[in-house]
Each structure stands twice: as structure tokens, then as C-alpha cells.
Amino acid sequence: MLRMEILKLIRNNVVALIIAYILAMSIGINILSFGFDELAWVERWLPILTIFYVVILIDLLxxxxxxxxSEDMETNMIQVMRTSRNVIQYFFSKHVLLLLFILVAAFLGxxxxxxxxxFVLNFLYVTLVFSVVMIASGVLLAMIVKKQSVVMLAGSVVTGFIFAVMVRLVFPLWNISPIPFNPFEAFIKAYYYLYLPVExxxxxxxxxxxxxxxxxxxxLYVFKKLTFDRGFRL
Incomplete structure (x- = not known):
């Protein structure tokens, strides 16, 4: 199952763009850190750039x-149902692969x-926990929008919540009020506390x-009751 998920991930055109984003950002961060670490603006903005890189990556996750x-819903539904006896077996390979993918990408930065x-251990742990939240959000989204063509559009709401936190933390002098009940604020703030231990x-x-x-x-429980137990017929 893991091998099949890897092949599906590699064939995805969106993933190719994400890999290009990872390489460009991680190389840029490392060049700034090793080659220009003595500059004042690099020292100030490098942590923010690193947080931006990882948070946007988790948003893509x-x-x-x-x-x-949604790919399984549109293509090989019957095969998936026959090879996955329960919802844990269905999601295990998918989510382990995504978590490994995001942790390696975060480490590069x-x-x-x-x-x-x-610091590295705490950074990766926060990334792991935040990634679990985003994966769970993706599971719920897939039950609502169903089709791949709508996933990107529906995900813009989540991106809006994330960018709202990023703007407030990157530009604190703007004094922007937080969005009430923003579920991602605590997770993104955890990155800033790693770089700013005085706060x-x-x-x-x-x-x-x-x-x-x-x-x-x-x-997963909601997915099981509303989707998996019904043979993926929403």
C-alpha cells in the first residue's frame, strides 16, 4: 500500500510543484544562513522566512x-474498498507518507x-502535530467537496485563516485583531515561541x-460513518 501511495504521489502534477517549492525555499534559506548570517536583516527575517516556508508547506499538505x-473516489473506488478492510488500514499508508514527506521538507529548512x-526536535514535533491537524482537516474537506477540481478552491478558506495569523505575527506593529476561533493560531504561534524564547x-x-x-x-470516525461504511458513496 505504501509503495502504491508513493507512486500516486510522484505522478501528481501538484506534488511536482510542491517539491520545486521545497527545493527553492530550503536552498534559499540555507544560502542566506551560511553565506549572509552576519547581516542584520538576515538575522531578523530568516526565522520569519523559515516559519513562512514550513507553514505554507503544511497548508499545501x-x-x-x-x-x-478524492482521487480514490473518482478512479479506483472498488479496488480501494476491497483492499482496505477498515478505515485505519485505508489511511495508514497515505498519512504516514505525507507526514514523512513534511518532516523531511521541514528539516531541509x-x-x-x-x-x-x-530546537530541531521541538521544531519537527510542532510540525508533526500541526500536520496531523491539517491532514484531519483534509479528510473532512474531502467528504464535503468530493471532487479534486473543487479541493483547491475550498482550501482557500483554510489558507485565509493561516495567512491571517502570519500577517499578524510578521507585522505586529499593524495591531491587527485575531480572527475569533481561528483554529491555527496556537499552532503557528508555537513556531514563533521557538525563535523568541523571551516571550x-x-x-x-x-x-x-x-x-x-x-x-x-x-x-476518521466521521469519515468511517459517513463515507467508508457506505462504500464511499456520499
């Missing part, structure tokens, strides 16, 4: 998770910090982990 399901083991975080990794795991379980 949201679409990738939804597209995996923090190679300059590789000598700080604690005490107002949430713990334990809380973020519990939220992510609970949301993921709920998403």
Missing part, C-alpha cells in the same frame, strides 16, 4: 490529504540549526498534541 481521497538538537508561550505542547490527536480521531 491539507490539500494533498484531501486530494488523496532548519539545517543551519542542526547543531541545536533541542513565554501561552500554550503547551501537551495541549496542542491532545487537540491534534482528538481532531484526527474525530475526523
Amino acid at each position: 491539507f490539500w494533498m490529504a484531501a486530494m488523496q481521497i 532548519i539545517i543551519p540549526m542542526a547543531d541545536q538538537f533541542g 513565554p508561550p501561552n500554550q503547551s505542547y501537551v495541549a496542542l498534541t491532545l487537540i491534534a490527536v482528538l481532531f484526527y480521531i474525530i475526523s
